[in-house]
Amino acid sequence: MRIRLSLNESPFQPSPKAVELASKYAPLSNRYDVSELRESLISELSRYSKVESEMIEIYPGSSYCIVLFLIYAKITGLPLVVPFPTFHVLHQLANSYEIAVKAVELKGKEFILNSEELLKLSEGSIVYLSNPNNPTSDLLIEDEDLISKIASKSKLVLLDEAYFEFSGKTFYNLAYEHDNLVVLRTLSKAFNIAGVRLGYSISSKKAKEIFNKLRVGYEIPIMSQAMALGALKDIDYMRKTVNSIILLRDETRKRLLELGIWSPRSRTNFLFLELPMKCVDVKREIERSNIEVLCLSDMLEFKGRFENWMRVSIGNEEHMNLFVEKIQQVLS
Structure with missing residues (x-):
């Protein structure tokens, strides 16, 4: 092998609780949606993230939210500001969608972010930040004020916290102050269910609506929601x-x-x-x-x-x- x-x-394998709930909800897979399951999942994510349920949105993988973010960039014609290097899929898709990209080169073997350049380029743009950064592995930003300044200057910020549980660093609280800041997370890494494809965001109602207007609906399988709920119940x-x-x-x-x-x-x-x-x-x-x-x-x-x-x-x-x-x- x-x-x-x-x-x-x-x-590591998924939590036994995740497997248990998958078995429980399997007979309901003839449905597109089970409202009480979806509501329970959002409630559990709300409890775990320490925010109101209204600030939570779920996606079939956090990458799906990144795709919606890039579609928004394409529709609006806004330039995309990203560190370089960052998540390779974002670079690849931005190129495929022919989105204008402004890259902020990370410096040295520690891959340090030039915050002044980032702030300058953020003006009137949309910004993607992976924190900690993939592939460079460390935090790009530890200063809450910098995130706040970026959000104040830009049209929309997607802050990818896929590795939050490994870093212990989050800026979710800034979503209360900035209605254009979307904090993105996943259950793929820390919760051991990559194959389930379940991501979620923390943001204002206004930011949620930007993405939801671009969605088909009913994209998240019932089994994925069930396993995600089980994983969250076994912290x-x-x-x-x-x-x-x-x-x-x-x-x-x-x-x-x-x-x-x-x-x-x-x-x-x-x-x-x-x-x-x-x-x-x-x-x-x-x-x-x-x-x-x-x-x-x-x-x-x-x-x-x-x-x-x-x-x-x-x-x-x-x-x-x-x-x-x-x-x-x-x-x-």
Whole structure:
């Protein structure tokens, strides 16, 4: 069996509670919607996020919300401001949709954000920020005032907090102050249900309406909602698995640093590595051991810029021991 360390999935199975609720609601899959299930899910997300239910919206994966965000950019003709590099799918789709993009280059091996440039470009634009950032792994912004200034200048801000549970940093409270700020989250990473495809946002009613006007409706399968509700009802399980991933992440990073492989601090469930040789050459060798990783140079948007950079998801202890062992063999 292949060891997939390329998609930032969890190495842990879903909570038993999630599986239990999937079984409970399976007989209702002949329906497009079960209102009491949907309402229970939104209520549970509201409780978990510490906001009113009216501020919660659910999506078939957080990526779906990103697509809606880009459709809005296309319709309005507004330029899109993004850090570079950031989530590769956003770069790819913005290019496919022919959206004007203003990129703020992240600086140095720590990938530091130029906040002054970001603020300048934000004026009258729409802004996407992944915090912590994928693929660079660390927080881009820790200053609440900066987020507030960006929201004040721009038309719409999508703040992607997909890795919130691993960073512990959130700016959800600013959605009360800025009706153009949408905080986006997912249950794919920390809640161990990537295959369920359930994302949610925290925002004002006005921001929700912007996206909802672009939706078909009834996009989220009943089984996905059921498993999401079950996962949210087992917060202890989520926290246990997140803590395990964080401990293994930090231990793996330490071992790689000792091998001379640079990796910025990670506040996610993955590491971003600068190798002493081309990533594709290392990837080719470790794939012989059935280990899958991601080379940024494999993606058109990053070609020629990050030839030595690899993103590796944190698997279980056995996976990470084998990964480090094979990396050491290739580089020796």
